Amino acid sequence: MSALLSHDELEGIALELRELLDSLHEELADELHTIEHARHQLQQARARQSDREAALELAQRLNLEHLREHLDTIAACNEALQRISRGHYGRCTRCGEAIELNLLRADPLTHRCMACQS
Numbered sequence: 653m654s655a656l657l658s659h660d661e662l663e664g665i666a667l668e669l670r671e672l673l674d675s676l677h678e679e680l681a682d683e684l685h686t687i688e689h690a691r692h693q694l695q696q697a698r699a700r701q702s703d704r705e706a707a708l709e710l711a712q713r714l715n716l717e718h719l720r721e722h723l724d725t726i727a728a729c730n731e732a733l734q735r736i737s738r739g740h741y742g743r744c745t746r747c748g749e750a751i752e753l754n755l756l757r758a759d760p761l762t763h764r765c766m767a768c769q770s
Contacts, residue, residue: 728761
């Protein structure tokens with residue numbers, strides 16, 4: 653199924669992307685708050701210096717990967733919204749062909765057709 657999206661379909665996808673962005677921003681804020689709280693608690697701990705540094709490093713590593721994933725998804729949402737506003741959404745960013753509608757519906761962040769994903 654390879655056709656350009658209708659105006660209503662584009663509006664629906666744009667709404668879905670904005671809702672995803674809102675959700676990601678909320679999760680990101682919560683995670684940052686949790687990280688800051690953990691950092692503060694670790695600084696307050698009376699444990700040995702080396703234990704405190706190890707715990708801090710571990711806490712940062714565990715949460716930074718998840719934060720990075722959120723930031724990557726936020727960037728992909730913003731890129732998809734820009735493609736919608738420029739009239740390029742639904743076209744492969746590599747070859748320029750129309751991306752299959754079922755692929756876009758399954759993953760609105762998709763920016764390559766099936767052939768170029770292979």
